[in-house]
Amino acid sequence: MANLAVFASGSGSNFQVIAEAVLKSSHSVACLICDKKKAYAAVRAQNFGIPCYFVSYKGKKREEAEEEIIEILKKHDIQLVALAGYMRLLSPVLVDFLPNKIINIHPALLPKFPGTHGIEESYNSGDKELGISIHRVDYGMDTGPIIIQKSFIRSGEESLEEIEEKIHALEHQWYPQVVLDLLDDIG
Ligand code: GRF
Secondary structure (H helix, E strand, C coil): CCEEEEEECCCCHHHHHHHHHHHCCCCEEEEEEECCCCCHHHHHHHHHCCCEEECCCCCCCHHHHHHHHHHHHHHCCCCEEEECCCCCCCCHHHHCCCCCCEEEEECCCCCCCCCCCHHHHHHHCCCCEEEEEEEECCCCCCCCCEEEEEEEECCCCCCHHHHHHHHHHHHHHHHHHHHHHHHHHHC
């Protein structure tokens, strides 16, 4: 049995599917970390009865906010962190707290289109093959070692909304599975 923490800043649809999958396993989603008070992910956590911690970065150095997060991770004996729409770059303080045990999902085929506009940028590119990347987190922006990538070929007729839907469907299909596999490896 291993303890997972999810970090989210927004809607939390990936948090939702991860929580549903982990609930059916022997592992635990011990907490959600949010940096945005109004994140819908917090409502989802409440519905699951999963503790949600709001950690503000306002008026603090990033490392100071991360020290608060590390205390929460220690309190819940967290062994794996899944970033799921967490709109912050982690500093070495947090990355080195759980080496190789922090993962992220990105809505494009890295190393193409890193950063916050992965879907729009890949949609606007001429690329026929679009997809998602799940990777370990290092000090860079979406630069860590890839765990898996999943893709599809677009016809070119799809709207941005339709492509977004396809990307999110891939995320929801694969992120819970990767999280469960990593939790199983831990114990
Ligand atoms: C996802 O598209 C993920 O790839 C990106 O942020 C989005 C989060 O969506 N990093 P949600 O909050 O899980 O619905």
